[in-house]
Amino acid sequence: MLSIKNLHASVEGKEILKGINLEIKAGEVHAIMGPNGSGKSTLSQVLAGNEAFEITEGEITLNGENLLDLETEERAREGIFLAFQYPVEIPGVSNLQFLRTAVNAMRHHKGEAEMNAAEFMKLAKEVSKQVDLDPAFLKRGVNEGFSGGEKKRNEIMQALLLQPKLAILDETDSGLDIDALQVVSNGVNALRAEDRAILMVTHYQRLLNHIVPDHVHVLAGGKIVKSGGRELALELEERGYGWLGIKDDEEAAANSVN
Amino acid sequence: MKPAPTLSAAFLHPAGQSLPEPLLALRKQRGTALVDMPLPTRKTENWKYSSKYLKLTDDMAISLPADGKTGSGLAVPGYKVAFLNGVMLPEASDYPDLDGITIERFGDLDDDEAASLADRMDSTLDNSSDKGAVQMARLNSARFEDGLLIRLRPDAVLDQPLFIVHEVNADASGSAYPRIFVDAGRHSQITLVEEYISSGDEPVMVNTVTEFTLGDGANITSIRLNMEGENVQHIGATGVRQLRSSRFESHCVGFGGPLRRHDLQVRLEGEGAECKLNGVVVTQGKQHYDNHTTIEHVAAHCNSEETYRNIAADQSHAVFNGRIHIHQDAQKSNADMNNKNLLLSNGAEIDTKPELEIYADDVKCAHGATIGQLDEVSLFYLVSRGIGRREANVLLTMAFINELVEQIPVEQVRDTAHTRLNQFFDQTFEGA
Numbered sequence: 001m002l003s004i005k006n007l008h009a010s011v012e013g014k015e016i017l018k019g020i021n022l023e024i025k026a027g028e029v030h031a032i033m034g035p036n037g038s039g040k041s042t043l044s045q046v047l048a049g050n051e052a053f054e055i056t057e058g059e060i061t062l063n064g065e066n067l068l069d070l071e072t073e074e075r076a077r078e079g080i081f082l083a084f085q086y087p088v089e090i091p092g093v094s095n096l097q098f099l100r101t102a103v104n105a106m107r108h109h110k111g112e113a114e115m116n117a118a119e120f121m122k123l124a125k126e127v128s129k130q131v132d133l134d135p136a137f138l139k140r141g142v143n144e145g146f147s148g149g150e151k152k153r154n155e156i157m158q159a160l161l162l163q164p165k166l167a168i169l170d171e172t173d174s175g176l177d178i179d180a181l182q183v184v185s186n187g188v189n190a191l192r193a194e195d196r197a198i199l200m201v202t203h204y205q206r207l208l209n210h211i212v213p214d215h216v217h218v219l220a221g222g223k224i225v226k227s228g229g230r231e232l233a234l235e236l237e238e239r240g241y242g243w244l245g246i247k248d249d250e251e252a253a254a255n256s257v258n
Numbered sequence: 259m260k261p262a263p264t265l266s267a268a269f270l271h272p273a274g275q276s277l278p279e280p281l282l283a284l285r286k287q288r289g290t291a292l293v294d295m296p297l298p299t300r301k302t303e304n305w306k307y308s309s310k311y312l313k314l315t316d317d318m319a320i321s322l323p324a325d326g327k328t329g330s331g332l333a334v335p336g337y338k339v340a341f342l343n344g345v346m347l348p349e350a351s352d353y354p355d356l357d358g359i360t361i362e363r364f365g366d367l368d369d370d371e372a373a374s375l376a377d378r379m380d381s382t383l384d385n386s387s388d389k390g391a392v393q394m395a396r397l398n399s400a401r402f403e404d405g406l407l408i409r410l411r412p413d414a415v416l417d418q419p420l421f422i423v424h425e426v427n428a429d430a431s432g433s434a435y436p437r438i439f440v441d442a443g444r445h446s447q448i449t450l451v452e453e454y455i456s457s458g459d460e461p462v463m464v465n466t467v468t469e470f471t472l473g474d475g476a477n478i479t480s481i482r483l484n485m486e487g488e489n490v491q492h493i494g495a496t497g498v499r500q501l502r503s504s505r506f507e508s509h510c511v512g513f514g515g516p517l518r519r520h521d522l523q524v525r526l527e528g529e530g531a532e533c534k535l536n537g538v539v540v541t542q543g544k545q546h547y548d549n550h551t552t553i554e555h556v557a558a559h560c561n562s563e564e565t566y567r568n569i570a571a572d573q574s575h576a577v578f579n580g581r582i583h584i585h586q587d588a589q590k591s592n593a594d595m596n597n598k599n600l601l602l603s604n605g606a607e608i609d610t611k612p613e614l615e616i617y618a619d620d621v622k623c624a625h626g627a628t629i630g631q632l633d634e635v636s637l638f639y640l641v642s643r644g645i646g647r648r649e650a651n652v653l654l655t656m657a658f659i660n661e662l663v664e665q666i667p668v669e670q671v672r673d674t675a676h677t678r679l680n681q682f683f684d685q686t687f688e689g690a
Contacts, residue, residue, distance in 0.1 A: 048642050076644035088639040092657025101653065102643035109644065141657075142639075158643060 001026045001197050002047075002166055007058035009046050015056070016042040018222035024166070029198045031208055031233060034219035035241050040201045041085060043219070044170040047199075048082035049075050062166065077109040079165030083155035083172050090142035095154070098142045099124055103161055123161070130190065131157045132183045149180035156187035167191055168199045173207035185210030205233040220246040262296035265392050268319035269433075274345075274403040276365050278372035281402075284379060289400035298391040305391070307577045307609050308548040311517040313491065315431070318463050321403055322432035334451075335670050336418035342425050344434035344464075345404040358414030358446070364405035364437070375407060375439060382469040382497025383523055384552065395495035395521065398435045398467040405437035410446035412473070419449040419481075419668050424466065428458030428489055438468040442476040442504075449479040451671055454494075456486040461516075466494040472504035474528065481671055484512040484520070485678055488545075491517035502528030502557075509666045510537040511675045513682065514545025514574055523552045526560035526588075536666075537566035538659045538675075540682050541574035541606075548577035553595075555588040555621075564595040567659045570606035571686040581613040584621050591621040599629040600658050602686060652683045 002024040009017040016039045024030050034040050046053050047060065049072035060067040062078055070078065090098070103123075104114040115123070125135045131153040143151050152172055159167050169188065173181055188211050191198060200211065208216070208230070216232040217224045218241075226232065226244060236243070270289045275282065297312065298305030305312070324345035337353035339346060339361065346363050353361060367375065383395050406422070424436045442448060452468065464486065470478055478498075486492055492515060498506050512518055524533045539547045553562045568576035578597045599608040612625040632654050640650035656679070663679075666672050 048638075050638055071641070071647075072638065073641040073644055073646055073650075076642055082642055084639065084642075088633075088636050090636050090639070090654070090657060092660050093653050098640070098643075098645075098653070101645050101649060102640075105644040105646060105649070162643065 001063055002199075003061045005059050007046070007060060008056045009042060009053045010056055011042070011053050016053070016222055017046065019058070020222070020224060022217065022224065024197045024199060026197055027194045028215065029192065029200065029211065029213045030215045030217065031200045031202060031213040032217050032219050033202055033205065033233060033236060035246055036203065038219045039222045040219055041170055044082055044085075044168050044201050047168055048072060048080060073105070076162075077106060081159050081162055081164030081167045083152070083159060083167065083169045085171040085174065087143050087151040087155055089144050089146070091144045093142050094139055095142050096121070096124065096138040099138075099158065099161060102158070106162055127157055127160050130160060131187045133157060148175035149177065152176060152180065152184055153187070156184055159191055160187060164196070166197045166199065168201065170201045171203065172200070173202055173204065181207070181210060205237045208233045218244060218246070220244070262299050262391075264294050264296050265292055265397070266314065266316050266319060267293070268316045269314065269397065270400060271319070273321050277404075278364070278367050278369050280369060280373040280376040281364055284376040285400055285402065288396055292392055292396060292400055295392045296390065302391045304550060304579070307575070308517065308519055308546065311491075311546045313461075313517070314463060315461070317431040318433050318461060320432045321401070322426065322428070322430070322434050322462065324403065334421040334423065337416075337420045339406060339420065339422045340425070341422065341436050343427055344402065344436045346406060353420065356416065358411040359416055359448075360409045361420075362407050364402075364407060367407065378471070379439065379469065382471065382499050382525070383467070383495055383521075394465060394493045394519070395467050398437060398465045398495070401433070401435040401465070402437040403435060405439065408438070408440045408448070408450075410442045410448055410476070412444040412446060414443065414446045416448040419451050421451045421453065424452060424454045424464070426456045426462055426464050426486065426490060428456055428460045428462040428487070431460045431462060433463040433465060436464070436466045440468070440470045440478065442470065442472045442478055444473040445475040446473070447477045449481070449668065451481040451483070451668060453483045453674075454486050454492065456490045459487070459489050461489050461491070463491045463493065466492070468494070468496045470496070470498045470506065472498070472500045472506060474502040474504065476501070476504045478505070479507045479667060480509070481666060481668060482508070482510045482520070483671060483674060484510070484518060486515055488515060490515055493517070493519045495521040496523070498524040498533070500524065500526050500528060500531040500533065503530040504528065505531070506533040508533070508535045509662075510549070511663070511666070512537070512539045512547050512549070513678060514539070514541030514543075514547045514576070516546065518545075518547040519550070520548070521550045521552075523554070524562070525554040525556055526562065527556045529557045529559045531557065532561040533563070535562070535564040535566075536662045538662050539567070539576050540569045540571075540679065541576050542571040542682060542686050543574060544572070545574040546576075548579075550579045552581040552583065553593065555582070555584040555591040555593060558587060558589045558591070560588065561592045562594070565662060566597045567662055568597075568599045568608055568610075569602060569655060569658060570599070570608050571602035573603070573605040575607045577608070578610045578627075579613065580611070580625070582615070582623065582625070584616040584618050584623065586617040588618045589620045591618060591623070593621070593623045595625040597627045598658070599627070600655065601629060601631050602655070648687045651687045655683065
């Protein structure tokens with residue numbers, strides 16, 4: 001489904017991704033782990049089409065189509081979905097308006113009829129229950145005044161509404177308490193399907209207890225330095241990034257406090 | 259140094275004489291006072307950002323004919339008064355006899371009523387602010403051909419909004435001077451909607467004055483929609499005087515033009531009076547819009563709340579000048595002024611200036627002004643969900659003003675505003 005070959009990307013002249021190779025097949029769940037600054041979030045943003053990053057080399061295809069030729073909105077319509085690490089607050093645009101506009105943009109692209117306000121309201125209420133969000137949130141501004149956990153649940157709700165081919169989850173577990181983590185994980189697991197791939201980007205392996213990946217990759221210094229199965233994540237947790245000779249600022253900081 | 263240009267004598271010859279004697283006398287007196295007065299220049303503080311857009315040619319001095327053709331007009335719910343080129347059109351107006359409320363043309367007033375009106379005209383507008391230069395509202399006083407006096411007796415309540423549709427027909431060059439005076443008695447209530455529209459393409463000037471006096475406990479909602487064409491220079495003034503515990507609420511929605519100017523002056527003269535002033539302005543192309551507001555806290559225990567939003571696209575220019583003057587005896591005043599501005603292009607310009615003068619010591623006064631651009635991160639978030647660029651731009655731009663549009667208490671006006679805003683978005687985000 002997704003094929004990344006020798007991907008190099010830089011921001012403001014600084015190279016962040018230094019030759020990523022990754023193949024993801026439909027139905028698979030991949031986890032990319034790595035310390036802060038390894039390029040995890042950059043990879044997510046590049047896949048979604050953030051123009052702040054410059055692709056200097058390499059290619060990305062989605063089902064054979066060159067993703068780099070497509071604008072962000074076209075990628076979304078082709079089935080790329082990025083759950084943001086830091087979802088944006090947009091006061092003045094209601095969640096309902098935002099979600100309906102997005103769903104109808106997708107439907108329009110697929111040649112399906114747009115949903116009217118009443119139809120959409122019904123759907124949105126159902127899906128909001130799936131991620132344990134009070135439907136009253138639909139009337140509020142996009143992510144406006146949401147807690148960290150609510151924002152992440154809203155991201156998963158959007159994925160459930162938009163039914164992407166490839167869902168990229170950027171640090172979706174960060175800032176979640178254990179209950180919220182359970183809700184979000186249930187939502188992600190509900191997304192698992194034979195015709196869909198999921199790419200999880202995370203620093204810690206705890207999310208992977210809830211959403212069990214088929215493949216785990218370790219990203220460091222802008223390259224994938226090790227790939228393996230589920231057990232790789234467990235080993236990483238036990239032995240730390242240092243095991244692979246990777247410096248992890250956060251871990252170092254935590255150790256120095258201890 | 260070249261002397262500042264003065265108001266051309268051509269502008270000081272009002273044509274129509276079909277007004278009662280006291281109003282003709284007032285008009286003549288105001289005209290005489292303007293002879294040899296210089297026009298505002300960029301050195302005139304109140305016109306600093308707008309004088310260069312003021313282009314009064316002699317062929318604009320002539321009053322546009324009152325028998326010109328009317329355009330499609332706007333279908334309005336409720337009661338309607340139609341003006342064409344500053345003169346009321348009874349045949350196009352539609353309102354019933356109303357209990358406790360009279361709506362009369364200036365020309366239909368008897369001499370006593372006209373004398374009483376003449377005494378009060380201009381009393382809501384400060385004449386000292388354009389020191390040394392023509393105060394443009396006084397040009398209206400020197401030129402009005404007709405006008406509407408709306409009187410509400412104590413406790414009278416108008417059950418539906420009254421729409422005043424001011425159309426200017428610009429098939430020839432000239433000018434028009436619509437004039438409204440609303441005298442709201444104790445505890446009376448009215449919602450007045452003024453819509454300014456135009457037809458024809460010749461350069462014209464519309465110079466308007468609307469005055470409101472509110473008795474104790476009176477409640478007025480004033481809505482002003484400015485939608486005239488690219489050939490219309492619009493210079494408008496609204497003056498308000500409020501007595502004890504009265505409430506004045508204003509919603510102005512303005513679309514830019516070659517020159518758009520609105521002065522809104524509110525005097526809180528009785529204790530417990532309050533005003534709420536909302537304004538939305540959008541400009542594009544090479545358009546201009548200048549809102550100047552003044553709130554005079556004269557009496558104690560008054561509240562004012564002001565929220566204005568400007569959006570400027572392309573090479574357009576928007577101005578907001580908000581003055582709050584809290585007089586020495588106006589203790590316990592509560593004033594809150596907020597102006598936010600959105601620049602949609604690098605070539606657009608917005609000038610904002612809050613002016614606070616506070617002479618009382620026990621007051622609460624807050625003000626804030628910001629100028630920003632559409633947030634790239636928000637834009638990326640929206641398009642990453644498959645929403646098109648144009649629509650994402652519209653959502654974010656609309657988000658900036660939606661709160662104010664939604665507060666307009668008349669649905670039909672909200673609809674009209676949305677329709678016009680969509681045209682603005684179509685042109686601004688074309689090809690996005």
